[in-house]
Amino acid sequence: MNYNAQPKASHFINGAYIEDTSGAPIKVIYPASGEVIATLHSATPDIVDKALAAAKSAQGAWAALSGTERGRVLRRAADIIRERNRDLSILETLDTGKPLQETLVADATSGADALEYFGGIAGSLTGEHIPLSGGDFVYTVREALGLCVGIGAWNYPTQIACWKAAPALACGNTMVFKPSETTPLSALKVAEILIEAGAPKGIFNVVQGYGDVGSSLVTDPRVAKVSLTGSVPTGRKVYAAAADGMKHVTMELGGKSPMIIFDDASLENAVSGAILGNFYSSGQVCSNGTRVFVQKGIKEAFLKRLSERLATAVIGDPLDEATSFGPLVSENQLNIVKGYIAKGLNEGARLVFGGNQLNKLGFYLEPTVFADVTDGMTIAREEIFGPVMSVLDFEDEVEVIARANDTEFGLSAGVFTNDLTRAHRVIGKLEAGSCFINTYNLAPVEAPFGGSKMSGVGRENSKNAVNHYSELRSVYVSMNDVEAPY
Ligand SMILES: NC(=O)c1ccc[n+]([C@@H]2O[C@H](COP(=O)([O-])OP(=O)(O)OC[C@H]3O[C@@H](n4cnc5c(N)ncnc54)[C@H](O)[C@@H]3O)[C@@H](O)[C@H]2O)c1
Secondary structure (H helix, E strand, O other): OOOOOOOOOOEEEOOEEEOOOOOOEEEEEOOOOOOEEEEEEOOOHHHHHHHHHHHHHHHHHHHHOOHHHHHHHHHHHHHHHHHOHHHHHHHHHHHHOOOHHHHHHHOHHHHHHHHHHHHHHHHHOOOOEEEOHHHOEEEEEEEEOOEEEEEOOOOOHHHHHHHHHHHHHHOOOEEEEEOOOOOOOHHHHHHHHHHHOOOOOOOEEEOOOOHHHHHHHHOOOOEEEEEEEOOHHHHHHHHHHHHHOOOEEEEEOOOOOEEEEOOOOOHHHHHHHHHHHHHHHHHOOOOOOOEEEEEHHHHHHHHHHHHHHHOOOOEOOOOOOOOOEOOOOOHHHHHHHHHHHHHHHHOOOEEEEOOOEOOOOOOOEOOEEEEOOOOOOHHHHOOOOOOEEEEEEEOOHHHHHHHHHOOOOOOEEEEEOOOHHHHHHHHHHOOOOEEEEOOOOOOOOOOOEOOOHHHEEOOEOOOOHHHHOEEEEEEEEOOOOOOOOO
8 A cells, every 4th residue: 555644844833834854854654564654854943943933922912812712722623623533543543553443532532632621621710819817818810831842752642732732722821742753743733723723823833853852842941841741761851851941841651550450350341451451552552551460369260361352353454444453653662562572581471472573564563461470570660562461460459559569650550359448448559640440541531640650740631730731820919008117
């Protein structure tokens, strides 16, 4: 097949596409075939400056609109995204290799949810009145931070762009967004659609580039806030650079999350949760529960049922809606994951399912399950970001909580049990930001999403995200004479 996903130009600044071919080339590769489907160019310093200048100059007028007016633009953009869901989903599939079956329901639609939700609350972002003695009072004003930078990972390109843009714009900020160099296409569509929805020019700009472009955005003195979705090593660098300029940050980073399955759990639900938490998007999901602790009593039944169900996964052409499991995003990611599978075998884990690259074009790897994994093995400690599940045995609750928390990460955690009090007791002791009882990996826009420990700072989605994209000014008003000591 010959797919062409070439956009009009690499960047979208001040309401229009713009190109500068002197920037380093960025080749967009369709993961299911390895073919180049578009070539873009990394932003030059001049392009970066144009984007920041456009966002900076648009911010005052955007913030001066009422929240209701800003919200109307976001809600219109959400409607357009939903109308074009199929085209946007196909583009997302070409960019990421994720099956269309997934992108139709979890990518552009999730972006639309965020625009709709934050568009809906934009008009009610207010301060408060605080009465004091003698009739004095303080009122607070919720103000935008200013120019925000968003930097994305490659696994959910549309969703990440919208999860950052929606709360930022609702609060009256403007944004320069840099997608991952691996998946640069769909953020441009979000920028185009916002303009079509009536957004003023310059409030949402997209520049392409590698880490150096991200770094030049983070260090620019015009920038008030940086929101990154990426790995912990990148997060460390970006957080440090932002701290130097005392900028606000949101860090959505990696994980190695535990999923604990007690022997009284519904086996079928636990297997479903483990599948969702390990193999959706070919395992390239930050919140995945890749350390699956299974109580000894149901271990073999769990492995048997899991293998039976994995054998029914339809691996193949991501554009075929019957396909439920696609390739990894890139050859590089395929090699990283294959390296982890080799380590699992070398360190003595038992391969229960998969483990092989598929003998076909594209970056396909079978869903892979290791059992008898112990806490010290590399595959139980490091984020793999691919379709590799580690099953660990446990005997009792106290033991499994301590082992589940023995990690530097703290993004997600899940518990499967039919014992109501145990479910809440255990989840209350797990060190993670996004937790699940008897399900896994759902991320509705209404709920806060984000990690603790090394997995991140701040929360996306929910009303809480507003606190990360605005700050309060307080105004003390005296109704009395001013008393001074002399
Ligand atoms: N917590 C979450 O919400 C979430 C969601 C998706 C992915 N992730 C994480 O993202 C990682 C996978 O994505 P990735 O490989 O694209 O991550 P990455 O850290 O390699 O890159 C993320 C982004 O940062 C940019 N970047 C790299 N160096 C930079 C620098 N010095 N300054 C500024 N920007 C820089 C990259 O160009 C890219 O756009 C995984 O660790 C995954 O867990 C987290």
